[in-house]
Amino acid sequence: MTYGCDCPDIACPSLLTSSDQFKELQLHNVTFLSDFLPLFLKQLQSPTLGFLIGGIVVAALGSQLAIPDSIYKFISFFLLMKIGLTGGIAIRNSNPAEIFLPALAAVLVGIVIVFIARYTLGKMPGISVPDALATGGLFGAVSGSTLAAVLPQLDSAKIPYEAWSAALYPFMDIPALVTAIVVASVYLSKKSGHTSEKVEIWPIIKESIQSSAVTSLLLGVALGILTKPEPVYESFFDPLFRGFLSILMIIMGMEAAQRMNELRKVAQWFAIYAFISPILHGFLAFGLGLIIHKITGFSIGGAVVLAVIAASSSDISGPPTLRAGIPSANPSAYIGASTAIGTPVAIAICIPLFIGIAEVMLAQ
Amino acid sequence: MTYGCDCPDIACPSLLTSSDQFKELQLHNVTFLSDFLPLFLKQLQSPTLGFLIGGIVVAALGSQLAIPDSIYKFISFFLLMKIGLTGGIAIRNSNPAEIFLPALAAVLVGIVIVFIARYTLGKMPGISVPDALATGGLFGAVSGSTLAAVLPQLDSAKIPYEAWSAALYPFMDIPALVTAIVVASVYLSKKSGHTSEKVEIWPIIKESIQSSAVTSLLLGVALGILTKPEPVYESFFDPLFRGFLSILMIIMGMEAAQRMNELRKVAQWFAIYAFISPILHGFLAFGLGLIIHKITGFSIGGAVVLAVIAASSSDISGPPTLRAGIPSANPSAYIGASTAIGTPVAIAICIPLFIGIAEVMLAQ
Amino acid sequence: MTYGCDCPDIACPSLLTSSDQFKELQLHNVTFLSDFLPLFLKQLQSPTLGFLIGGIVVAALGSQLAIPDSIYKFISFFLLMKIGLTGGIAIRNSNPAEIFLPALAAVLVGIVIVFIARYTLGKMPGISVPDALATGGLFGAVSGSTLAAVLPQLDSAKIPYEAWSAALYPFMDIPALVTAIVVASVYLSKKSGHTSEKVEIWPIIKESIQSSAVTSLLLGVALGILTKPEPVYESFFDPLFRGFLSILMIIMGMEAAQRMNELRKVAQWFAIYAFISPILHGFLAFGLGLIIHKITGFSIGGAVVLAVIAASSSDISGPPTLRAGIPSANPSAYIGASTAIGTPVAIAICIPLFIGIAEVMLAQ
Amino acid sequence: MSQQVWKLVIVAEEILSKKLIKLIKAAGATGYTVNAAGGEGSRNVRSTGEPSVSHTLANVKIEVLTGTRELADTITREIEAKYYADFSIITYIYPVEALRDHKF
Amino acid sequence: MSQQVWKLVIVAEEILSKKLIKLIKAAGATGYTVNAAGGEGSRNVRSTGEPSVSHTLANVKIEVLTGTRELADTITREIEAKYYADFSIITYIYPVEALRDHKF
Amino acid sequence: MSQQVWKLVIVAEEILSKKLIKLIKAAGATGYTVNAAGGEGSRNVRSTGEPSVSHTLANVKIEVLTGTRELADTITREIEAKYYADFSIITYIYPVEALRDHKF
Ligand SMILES: Nc1ncnc2c1ncn2[C@@H]1O[C@H](COP(=O)(O)O)[C@@H](O)[C@H]1O
Ligand SMILES: Nc1ncnc2c1ncn2[C@@H]1O[C@H](COP(=O)(O)O)[C@@H](O)[C@H]1O
C-alpha cells in the first residue's frame, strides 16, 4: 500500500468522500491499530519517559531534591548545541534546497496554531483573548527538551530522518511567537480604540533568535557546517547526549508537578487546551509532513520530527518573549499550561504516538 | 578454614572463652596480619584517597580554589542516582527477600550507634546529652560520598557484593536520625520537667526520605527497576562515575580542612569520638554482616558495604534534619566532628581496612 | 639541514651577519614559507578556533546565551587538573632534571616581558607607567585556556612534546606577576618621593600559587606523580577534555566580544600592544626553546608549548593579583587588552603559527 | 499615592528560611523578599552540612514590608519565641515610604 | 564629607531588570546596585519559563541612590506608568546619609 | 527590648570583600552580612578577570550594624583612607531599630 490512503485516515479525514473508500479504510484501520498499539506501548517504556515521570513523582512527593539552575542552563545549552552540530555536520553533505518545503510547513503550522488558539481557547467563557493568544504562541513555539527527546528515540526505533530536520525548530518557533504578539497588539489597540501604534515585528524576531535556546541550536549548526568538530562531537557531545537528556527530563518532570498548583489557579480551559492541542498540532504537522513526503521524498522520520516540534510547547525561549510582548496576558496561565501539561503530553503521548505510527507505515 | 573462627577475632572477641582456642587465634592472628598489612597498604594508594588528601592539603594551604556549590550538588545527585540505578537494575533479577536480614542489621546498627554515643560521648565531662545524641545520629546516618567511594574500590579489588547492598543506605540512615531526635526530645522534656508533648516520628522519617540524598538514591533504584535505563546508564552514569567521585573527594577533603577550625572550638571529646567511632561502628556492622553471611550466604563484599555504611557519617541529609530536630545541640560540634574527622577516617581508614580484611578472608 | 640556520631567521635575525648566509636564507625563506603557509591555514580550521570565533560572533550579535559562572569555574578547574595529571603521570617516568633549562627560560621570559611593556607601551603618550606594567604583567602571566588549547592541537598534528612542558606554566606566570608588581611599587614610591616601604615579594608569590588556576594545575601534577589516577584519568579527564575545552573557547570568545567595549574606552595603544606582543613574546620564547633544543634535546613541540605559554596572557589568576598589587592601574585597560585581543591572538594566530613552523622544521 | 510603612529585616541561618516564610505569611504579611546572604555574628552557626568551601552563603535575608508596626512586632515576637534561643538570627526594623499604591 | 541622599528600592520580576536599569540610567541616576532576590507578593507572577525548581530567585532588587527626591520620584513615576499595571513590582524609598564625597 | 543602632552599607568590588571584612572585624563590629551584588557607578571597574558574560555579580554589598555612630564612622574613615582612591566603592548609613536584645 502507499501512504496515499494512510495519510487521510490519520491526518486529514475531511478529505474523505466516497463511501467505498471509507469502508476500505474502516477495514484498514483495524489492522492498522492492531499493528500500532504494541509499538505504542513499547515506546511508553523508553527511559526518557521514565525519567520524566520520575521527576514528576519526586516533586509531587515534596522532595528537597533540586537540580541547580546553572546545571539546567548548561544542559539546555549542551543538548541544543549537540542537535545543532549533528544537523550542521549532516547539512555539509546534503542539498539545502530539500529543507525548503518542510521549513515552509513549519512556518505555516506555527502561524496556524496561534489562530486555532485564538478561535478555540479564546472563545471559551472567562478566557481573555490576549491570554489565549499568548498560550497559542507558546504552544506554537518549540521546546528544545522535547526535540532532544524525540531524536534518540527515532534512532533506537531505527527510523531514518533528515539530520537537518532539527533545524526546523526556529522556522516554527519564531513565526508562532511573532504572530501571537502581533495579533495581540492589534487586538488590544483596536479594543482601546485609539489609533494603533504599529507593532515592530523585527525586534520580536531578533529577540527570538537571540534567545539562548535558538542561539545554541544555530551556533551548533554553524560550527557543524563551517568547522570540523568531529573530534569534539564524538568524544563529548554525542556520548553524553542521552545522559544529560535524562537529567533534563527529571527537571522537566519536577517542574511540571510544581507548575500544576499555579495552573489550578486559572480557568480549567487552559488545562483542557494544553492536553488536546499538542496531539492536534502533531497530527496537523504530521499530515503536512506526509504530503511533502509524497511530493519530495521527505522522510517519514522527518515528518515525525516535524510533528513533535509542532506538538511541543516552548519552555526556554518562549515565555520571556511573550511576557514582554503581551504583558497583559497572565503568565501563570500560559506557562502553567505549557510546562505542567503541554510538555508532558508532547513527550509522553505524542512522541510514542507518532513514532508508533511511523513504524507501522514503514512496516507496511 | 571457615569464617567461623575468623569472625570472632575480628568483630566479637568477647565471644572467645577457652584458652586453647585463644592460643590458636594468637597464632592465626599473626598469619592474618602478615596477609592483611600489604593489602591494607595497597588500598591506601587508591586514587579516591589521593584526591581526598589532595583536597585537604589544598585547603590547608589556603588556596583560593573552590568548586561551586551547584557542581557539588549535581555531583552528589549524579553519584547517588548511579548507585541507585546499579542497584535497581540488579534487583530486577534478584530475590528481594535476600535484602531482609541485611536491612534489619542496618536498622539495628543505626539505632545502636545513637545509644553508644549517648552513653560514651554523652558521659564525658562538658558534653551535653543533646550534643552527644546529635553526634551519634549523624554518625549513625550514612554518607553518600563514602558509599560512592567504597563501591568502585570493591570492584577494583574484584570482591563481589550484592548490587542492592547500596540500597541499605536508608535502612541505617533514617533509624539513626529518628532515634537521635526522639531520645533527645524525651530527654529534654524530662529535664524541663513539664509533661513531654509527644515527638512526632513520621515527620522526621518523611524529612529524611525527602532529603535530596535519599531521594536521588531511591529515584535511581526505582528507575533501575521500572524502566530500561541501560542505554543512559552505559553511556553516562557508569563511565563518568569514577571521575565525578574523584572531584567529590577533593571537595570533601577541602571541607574537612575547613571544618577543622570549627571543631577546635568545641570539646576535644568530639574529635576523639569522631576518630574512634567509625572504626568501631564498622566492625560492629561487619560482624553482623558476617553472621548473616553464615546464615544466608550474604556476600562478604556485602558485609564490607554494610560496614562502610556504618562507618560513614552523614554529610548531606543528616545535618539539616538534626539541626531542626535537636535545635539546642551545637552544629559546630557534630558537623565539625563528622566532616573534619569522621568522613576522612571512614574513607581513608575504614574502606581500606575492611576491603583488606575481606581480601584475606576470600584468599584463605 | 639542522635547526641551526632555521632558528635565526625565525627567532633571532639579529644574529645574522655575513651576506652570503643572508642570501642563502633568502632562498631558504621562500621554500620555508611555501611549506609553512598551507600548514598554517590548515591549523586555522581547528574546531578549537571555530568555537572561539563562534563565541565572539554570538556575543557580538547580542545573544542572550550565557554559560553560568559555576560551569566556567568547573571547566577551568577540570582542564587544568587534566593538564596537571597528564604532566604528573609523565613526570613519574622521566628525568625531572630535564625541566631545569626550560623552566629557567620560562622565568626569564616572564620577567623580560614586563620590562618590554615598561619601555615600549609605557613610553607611549598618555599611558601611565603603572598601567603599562600591569599590562606587561598580565601578558607575561599565563592563560590556562590557551595552554589547554595548544596541547590537543599538538597531538592532532602528531608533534611530540615533553608531557611535563605544561608544568612550565607557573615558572613564567609567577615571575611575571611579581616583577610587574615590584617594579610598579618601586616606581610609585620613587615618584611620591617618600622613602619606599619595601614591597613584600613572598605574599605575591603565595597569592599566585594559591590562585585557583595554579592550584588546579599543581594539584593535578601532584596527584599524577603520587597516586595512580589512571582509571579516573582514562574514564573521565582524558575523554572529556576536548569537549570542555570547546565550551571554554565559546566562553572566551563571548568574553572577548564583551570586553571590546571596555577596551574602546582606553588609549588605543593597549589594543596595538595586545595585538603585537603575543606574537613577539611567542617568538622570543620559541627562540630560547630552540636554543635549549640544540643544547639538551628539549623537543621542538616543547618549544611550541613554551612559545604559546609566553604568547598567552592570564585570564584567571592574573587580574585579581594585579588589581591588588597595582591598585592605581586601570583594570579596564589591562584586562580589556588581554581578554579582548591578547587571548584571541594567542589562540587564533600564535598557536597555528608555531605549530605550522614546528611542522615545517620536523618535515625538513 | 505614597504611604508610610515599616520594613522589617531578618537575617538568619538559611535552614530557617522555609519556616520563617511560613510564619511571616501566617502572621498576615502581604509578601516578603528573600536574598541569599553570608555573614558572621555573635554565634555564627554554619548549620548546613553543605561544603562551606562551595556553599558560602549559608544565611538568608528576609525583608517584610508591613502596613502597621503591630504586624512587624507580632512577627518579631513570634520569631523571638521560637528561634532566638537556638538559632543564629537577628532582626531590625525601620520606616520607609512605599511609593506604589500597594496594599501592605 | 557626608551628604543626605535618597535610597530608592525596586523589587520586580527579573525579566524587567534590563529595562528598569535602562530607565534608571536614562532618568539620570549616577548608578545602581542589583541583587538577585526571591519573594512573594500580591500577584507574585513567575514570569520566566525557567524551572522554578532550580531557578528560585525569579525577582531582582534594584537600589538607586539619588541626590534629590525629585529624581527618585521621576524614576518611580516612569516605572509606575510603564510596569505597575502588568508586572509584579514594588518600590519604596527612604533617606540615607552617604558618607563618601560621591556625586549622586 | 529594642535598641537604636546604625546600619552601615558598603557596596564595593568583589575583590575587596575579604579585606573589607577583615577591616570591619578589626574595627570591633560584632558581625556583618554580605550579599553578592551587581551594579554600575561613576567608575564601575570590573576588576575580576572572570568572564562577565557568566560572572555578572562583580560587586559585594556588606551591611554592618553598629551600636554607636562612632564605630560606623571609624570603619568608613579607614575604608576611605585605604580604598576610595583606587577602587569602585560607596558607603552610606542610616539608623535602624534592632528588635533583638543582641549586643552590637
Ligand atoms: N553586627 C552585625 N551587622 C550585620 N549583620 C550581622 C551583625 N551581627 C549578626 N549579623 C548577621 O546575623 C547573622 C546571625 O547573627 P548571630 O545570631 O549574632 O550569629 C550573622 O550570620 C550575620 O549575617
Ligand atoms: N509586603 C512585602 N514585603 C516585602 N516584599 C514584598 C512585599 N510585597 C511584595 N514584595 C516583593 O515584591 C514582589 C512583587 O510584589 P507584587 O507586585 O505584590 O507581586 C514580590 O515578589 C516580593 O519580592
Ligand SMILES: Nc1ncnc2c1ncn2[C@@H]1O[C@H](COP(=O)(O)O)[C@@H](O)[C@H]1O
Ligand atoms: N547612585 C548609586 N545608586 C546605587 N548604587 C550605586 C550608585 N553609585 C554607585 N553604586 C554602587 O557602588 C558601586 C561602585 O560605585 P562607583 O565607585 O561609583 O563605581 C557600583 O558598582 C554600584 O554597585
Ligand code: NA
Ligand atoms: Na509547537
Ligand code: NA
Ligand atoms: Na553511619
Ligand code: NA
Ligand atoms: Na604569557
